[in-house]
Amino acid sequence: MNFPLNRAMMAPRGSVTETALKVGTLRMLEGASLDRLFGALSKRGYRLLGPAVREGAIVFDEINSAADLPAGWTDEQEGGTYRLKKRSDDALFGYAVGPHSWKKFLHPPAERLWQADRKGKTFEVTEEKPDTQKTAFIGVRSCDLHAIAIQDKVFLNGYYVDPLYKARREHAFIVAVNCGQAGGTCFCVSMGAGPKAAAGFDLALTEVCEPERHYFVVEAGTDLGAEILAELPGREVEGREKAAAEDTVASAAQQMGRYMDTTNIKELLYQNYAHPRWDTVAARCLTCANCTMVCPTCFCTTVEDVTDLQGEHAERWQKWDSCFTKDFSYIHGGSIRATSKARYRQWMTHKLATWFDQFGTSGCVGCGRCITWCPVAIDITEEVRAIRQAPQSPKSSPVGDKYGNS
C-alpha cells in the first residue's frame, strides 16, 4: 500500500538535540524498562493513551504506566464473536485489535466545531480552538497506522484542511507495536497493511516473550523517536534478538484468520452493482452501523446545531454518522439509499472501490473489526469472495430503461 504519511506537512516538534541514534536504529529494551519510555514521554508533556482492559474488552484509554496494560491477556475473535482469554505468558501486547481504533482520539465521536452568540440582529461566531495537548498513542498496530494515514488523506491532503484534526495529528507521538499474534478476523496481509509497521510511527516495538526473558526490540521511526530511544536504558540488538523479533512478526503473518483476494477489486465491484449477492447480504444486515463505528477508516459525520434555552447561544457539533442509517442519504422527498441493500453496497463499494478514486488508496486495512463486531457476523472477505466467484459481466450492469427502472 502506498504510505505517504507526509511528515513535512506536520509542524516541527521542537529542536532535535544531539543524539547518537538515527532513524531506523534498532535497540533492545528489557520488558521491565517499558515504563522508562512512558516516563520519557510523560516528562515531555505527553498524555499517554493505550490499551487497557475495560468491561471484557481491550480498548484504548488513558494509561499511566505499563501496569495498566493488558498483561497476560489475549483476544479470541471470530465473526460476531470477541472474548478475552488468559495467555500462557505475561505479554503486554499479546492480542489483536479491540472495538476501539485511534480515530476515537484523532477524529472524536463528537466535537464542537464552533459557537455563536446572538448580538442584536446579527451573531458572532467563535471558532473552536484546536487541541494542542501532546498525546502519545501506545500500541498502534500496523493496520491502524495505515488507517491513520488514510484519514490523513481525507482531512489533511485535500484543498480543505480540518484544523482540529490537524492539530491533534501534529501533537501525536506514535508508539507502534508489531503484531506477534493475529486475530481470527485479521487480514492485513491481504490488504498490504501489516503485520509489520513499515512507516508512520515514531517508535515501533516488537515484543518478545521467552521463558526466561521478556524484552522489546525497538525501532526509531523519527528523529524525536530516536532522541527518546537514546534516553532509554537499552543496548544494541544482538543478532539472536533481532531474529526472534522477526520470527514473531513472521508468525503473525502466517496466522491471518481471513484472506481477501484484492486483484482488480475496484473494477470487480464497479462491474457488480447489480450482483444478486447484495440481496443476500442485505437479508442478513441489520443496518446497525456497528461496522462503521469500529472501522478505523470510516470518517463520515453529521452535524447537530444546538442552542441554549434563551436561543442566544448556539453551537455546532460534529458527530460520527453512518451510511447505514436511512437519514444519511435523505434529501427532500426521501432517502436515496432507502434499502439495506443500497446501504450495504454503498459501504462495501466505498471501502474497496470508490475509495481508490477518491483518495488513491483502499479504504480497508484488513483489521477485521467489522467482521468481529457485526452482530450477525457478516464478513467482508466472504462477500468479496461470493461476488468474485460469480461476477456479472460489465454488460449486465444495470443501465436503466427510459423510466429509470433497472
Place this chain on the structure above:
Amino acid sequence: MSTNSTPETMMGREPSAPMLPRPCTVQRVRQETYDTFTLELAPAAGGAFPFAPGQFNMLYAFGVGEVAISISGDPGRPEKLVHTIRAVGATTKALGHLRRGDTVGVRGPFGSAWPAAAAAGRDLIIIAGGIGLAPLRPVVYHVLRNRQKYGNVVLLYGARTPADLLYTKELEQWRGRFDLDVQVTVDRASASWHGTVGVVTNFIPRARFDPSETVAMICGPEIMMRFAIQEIEEMEVNTDNIYVSMERNMKCAVGFCGHCQFGPAFICKDGPVFSYNSIKTLLNIRGI
C-alpha cells in the same frame, strides 16, 4: 468539438477554516411562490462575494441548522449574493422567516460550475425543472451579459403547476427578447393557465439549436434529467457537451462528512455540476 469535460471550478476561499460561517446581512426578501423565496445577502464585513454559475453556499439559520443552497444571482454583480430557497424543512423554513437586516451564516462558494464561458461560440440549451432553474439562472445572466458570444440560446423550463413557476416576471421579460428562445410548461394546470401543459422534454425536438455545436445544461429532478438527456442524445448532441447538476444530502460541503457521495464522486467538491459522460453509469443505478 467538446467543451472541457472538467467543469469550471472555483473553491471556497478559506481552506483552513472550512466549517466557519461568515455572517451575511439580508438585504431583501422576495416571495417567489407559495413555498419558495429569494434572499439577497451581502457580507456583513462588506465586500463582494464572487462565484461561478452553478456553485452553492451553505446557509446557516442561527441555532437551527445549515443547508446547501445554490447561488441564483448574477455572477456579474457579486456584491449581491442571491439564493432561492424552497421552505421544506426546519432550516429552510427558518431562513424563510428572516427579514431585511437579519443575519445568515454563509460558507462557500463550493463546488464545480457550469461551463458557461467555455460554451461561448456554441448554441446553448438550458433545461430546468422546478427549483432547478435557480442554479441555472446565473448562466442566463452570464449569457445575456455576453449575448454576442453565443449562438442560439434556448431555455426550457417546466414546473408542476403555474403556482410553482419561479421568476415569472423575468421569464416574461426573457420571452419578450428576440435573442432568447424561452419555453415554459407545467405538468398540470387549471383553466386559467393559457400556456403549455406537458413535460419539459417535449420541447427538445422542436427547439432551434445545431446539435453538433450545442452545449446542454440540465438541472431538475433526476428522473427529468434522465429523460432530457435521452431526448438530447436522440438529437445527436455530443454527450461530452451535456452537463447536469446533482443533489445529495450534504453536511460539510468540503469532502469531510461523506454524505454527498455519488459513487466515487463527492457532489460537494467534484460536483454539483458534472459532465454527463463522467456520471453516465451512476445516473442509471438506483440507490447510489
